[in-house]
Amino acid sequence: MKSSSRALLAVLLLAGFPVLMLAVAGALIWLEIAAFQRSPVSAGRLAFFVVPVLYVLFSALLTFERTCDDAEGVPVTPAEQPELWAAVRELAKEVGTRPPDEICLVPQANAAVHEETHWAGLRVRRQMFIGAQLFAGTRVCQLRAVLGHELAHYSNRHTRFAGATYRGRQTIGRVVDGLHRSAWLLRPVFSAYAALYFRVSMRVSREQELAADLDSARVAGTTAATTALREAEVLDTAWWLFLNDYATIAWSSGYLPERMAEGYQLLLADGKRAKEFASLRENPPSRPASKYDSHPPTSERIALLEAAPDVPVPPGGERPATDLLRNGMALLDAVLATGFTESAASKKKLxxxxxxxxxxxxxxxxxxxxxxxxxxxxxxxxxxxxxxxxxxxxxxxxxxxxxxxxxxxxxxxxxxxxxxxxxxxxxxxxxxxxxxxxxxxxxxxxxxxxxxxxxxxxxxxxxxxxxxxxxxxxxxxx
Incomplete structure (x- = not known):
């Protein structure tokens, strides 16, 4: 089956997902009415099961992705960070999609674009989440590669309906995860439907990942795209090392660091650590992936980029990514602080x-x-x-x-x-x-x-x- 046909089938399955949810809800309501007609007492007992399940179903039907308001992190407006917004808008234009409505900096070593959705897929608002660790540990060109890749997921430039397919994987995955936690009796039905959707959309999604990589190289440079892929593992590993061995070392004593982002940068720049991180870049660990994971192995993605025509890094790309931020280090400190529990507010700074x-x-x-x-x-x-x-x-x-x-x-x-x-x-x-x-x-x-x-x-x-x-x-x- 051609990718475009698979994408169309995936869109149809996505459209059928809320229909399935409504059908299950309708069946439960009919069952409750039928039970009431036979025995109000039995209907009352059945309601203890039906009412919570209906609540979960309708909540899931109206589910939406988290927004900057309820996510850990700090939202930034165009007025506050004009250089960052200008770069993101430029990237969106270059990959062929619309820019996000919101940008939120989060305490994570990655980036993502989510859409606030209703009725399991209806787009309302688009949010971009950018990890503070990316600003602290990458160059402008590498950050452009990461953000360009994420935005390219919503482009239909390579495969028709690819953006809707990617959106569907996010939405169905989130809804089913919520049902697993709150309505385990419905798990077999919706898990089977989700598995079918993921299987149908797998090839499209994997091709889209590779296409998004090529887009990231086109907008940021081949070297930036490949090094950004290698750097992802380093930033994540370094962050957990930093968090456990440095940032929280005096937590039980009642203290946190004054300049957290600066410390993370010092760890990344340390001579001995740099050798360890260099080894990690060259030999990233291979982790078992889910059979529905749409990401090809990192080595395959890097090989594809290196085999494609080389794209030079745009002028100014070698600057530190913090150059895209105003009052950058203070902002990153504020973002990283949101990753701690509320008790962090009572800690003294040293x-x-x-x-x-x-x-x-x-x-x-x-x-x-x-x-x-x-x-x-x-x-x-x-x-x-x-x-x-x-x-x-x-x-x-x-x-x-x-x-x-x-x-x-x-x-x-x-x-x-x-x-x-x-x-x-x-x-x-x-x-x-x-x-x-x-x-x-x-x-x-x-x-x-x-x-x-x-x-x-x-x-x-x-x-x-x-x-x-x-x-x-x-x-x-x-």
Whole structure:
């Protein structure tokens, strides 16, 4: 079947989806009326099932995509960000579709164009969502490639009805997902219909993805399009690393970073991390895709772009993407902040160095308290003098491990756990702190003589001689 025929069939199936929903709703109403005529009591019992299902059906029938008003993120108007809007309108014109009615910057490492829909497909308003991470981590040409690709999904330039087909996949997927959560008894009927639609539209959608890639290269340059595909994995991986290891490192202590977007950029630019990210660009991980996923493998998409005639990057494309924003870094900070829970508003803001120092210090202190279990450091040293390593070792270690090389196992555990406790005490005494490193975990910095003498003293203590460690710690005792 030709792509245009498949697209037409997909449009017909899309039009039939609300008809199916109305038919099911009508059948349920008829069933309720029939039950009422036979027995009002039975009808009342049946209504406990029918009424909620009807509510879900009609809600789904009138479902619409999220708007800038209810999405995480910050909507931006043409008056606020004229350069960004001008670029988006230019891209829409070049790919052959209308520009969005709204642009919303969101705390995600991707971009999308959605349409506010009613009656499972009737277009009302078009919104473009652009991830703050894209601005922070790409160049203008790469951002143009990403946005051009998303806008091209709504163009019928390559296949007639392609835009409607793409819109249908979004709408049906969203409706069925809502039904799965709220009306599981209807799942078989609508899942089967959705599967049929996805199967029919699969070829059209995959061809449209490749065509959208070619459009992105045409409007932004071949190099920009290919590097944008490679960069997507890097930005997402870097973001989760940044979020878990840096941005929220002092969350439980009540702090967040002052300049979040700047920190994300510093992580991306770090020399050691850059090597890791370069490897990720060249060898993106392959993940199992759904059988209904319309995206071809990234390697296939890149190969298609590289085989096509080369399109140069337009002048000015090598500028950082933040150049398209006014007061860009402050705006990106505001956008990224919307990705946190409401409790983030109560957090105090710190510079990056202070944030990491406090976050690691408090985390180390909490771990030290778990190790001590109401004991003092002197208590631990007394246990070491008595040779009771097992009373300091990890109590959660597998019992079978203790029967094999038990003494060596205990030595390693006790050395590590005792060091944690000592670092906490030294930090409290002002003789230790942690320094921010974008290349890896925060670095512990010890004052002298602890920097040179602590580790040997701990080793001796684990072996049963605590004299050197006791002498070293004497100045820290209050």
């Amino acid at each position: 510079d990056w160095a202070s944030l990491v120092a406090i976050g690691v210090r408090d985390s180390n202190q909490a771990e030290a308290l778990r190790i001590l279990r109401s004991r003092s450091i002197d208590d631990l040293l007394d246990l070491l003098d008595a040779g009771h390593l097992e009373d300091i070792a990890d109590p959660t270690a597998p019992p079978e491990a203790r029967t094999r090389a038990k003494r060596e196992l205990y030595r390693d555990q006790v050395h590590c756990r005792l060091s944690i406790v000592l670092h906490a005490q030294l930090a409290e005494a002002g003789a230790a702190h942690w320094e921010l490193s974008w290349s890896g975990p925060a670095k512990l910095v010890l004052a002298e003589p602890y920097a040179t003498e602590l580790d040997p003293a701990v080793g001796a203590a684990v072996d049963g001689d605590t004299a050197a460690l006791r002498a070293l710690l004497a100045p820290t005792h209050s």
